[in-house]
Amino acid sequence: MKAIVCTKFGSPDVLQFKEVEKPTPKDNEVLVKVHAASVNASDVEIMRGRYQPPFSRKPRYEILGSDIAGRIETVGSNIEQFQPGDDIFGDLFGCGWGAFAEYVCVPEKVLTLKPASMTFEDAATLPQAAIVALQGLRKKRQIQPGQKVLINGAGGGMGTFAVQIAKLFGAEVTGVDSAEKLDMLRSIGADHVIDYTQEDFSKSGQRYDLILDVAGHHSIRDYKRALNPKGILAVVGGSKGTLLQAVFLGPLISIFGSKKMGILAWKPNKKEDLAFLIELLEAGKIVPVIDRRYPLSEVAEALRYLEDGHAQGKLVITVERNNKT
């Protein structure tokens, strides 16, 4: 089968599109024919060797890609939930990766049946980005109607889901990203937008009930200043400095004050969350923002486009032709 293989850390130039052996499922796995995958910032981070164990020289798994949607071809001997021909989707983060390939073996517990009404492409956008967005908006307690939510990095994969879901919860939403993405953010419901290259939200004097930050570059003091009393900070991603402060100082501040601050530790493939997201998508209440589609052979181009900060919403890899449904 064809796959995108990453045998060392580096730029997208290290990725090779080549023939590899088609995998065989273990007893607790299914073999999935991948119809669509989507690209996440976490693929870039692994390719670049960020957040990897010290002294590691190459990714633990040679085929990256965590979001898949596809059709089950064969099942292992212990599989009870699925059968060949089932259309599924899921997040392979932490369980082998491998979505940037024609086939991948996957433990059944990470998969969810794809409704017939949902395209493979739309399904591939959901598993990581939409789940993280939803869990971030529910950190500590679900955001309430009328509350003020700020989403930093709102124009990317997670952010575009977060804006739409926060609006559904009745929040007044501020989306922060670069200038070229602000019209798109307004079009998906953001009440206010901020170009982060021109204005620092933490110094504007505005206060928020929830800050969801997928591209954190602020100090914990900045966030504290920008939160209302009882406000919540959920840091999803960003610079090492911000992540470290959110991990170590956030909980300390939370103990001694009314503001709850920390990092979001998301739970991939949580069934209730996926069921909720499927319901929203089927009802047309959220719509994945898909900027571009690439064939499997062009995963490197997709990661370059994402890394250069151009992507508005999600980038989808169309692995199987005619994969619209």
Ligand SMILES: NC(=O)c1ccc[n+]([C@@H]2O[C@H](COP(=O)([O-])OP(=O)(O)OC[C@H]3O[C@@H](n4cnc5c(N)ncnc54)[C@H](OP(=O)(O)O)[C@@H]3O)[C@@H](O)[C@H]2O)c1
């Ligand atoms: N905590 C968890 O449980 C968890 C789970 C999975 C993933 N993650 C993390 O989530 C992060 C984001 O993922 P994603 O897929 O949404 O990324 P993405 O699609 O690249 O979106 C990030 C957005 O942030 C913008 N941005 C960059 N720097 C910014 C700044 N200083 N201020 C405001 N916006 C800025 C980018 O736009 P420009 O580049 O144009 O500026 C882009 O639109 C990754 O770091 C990933 O590791 C966390």
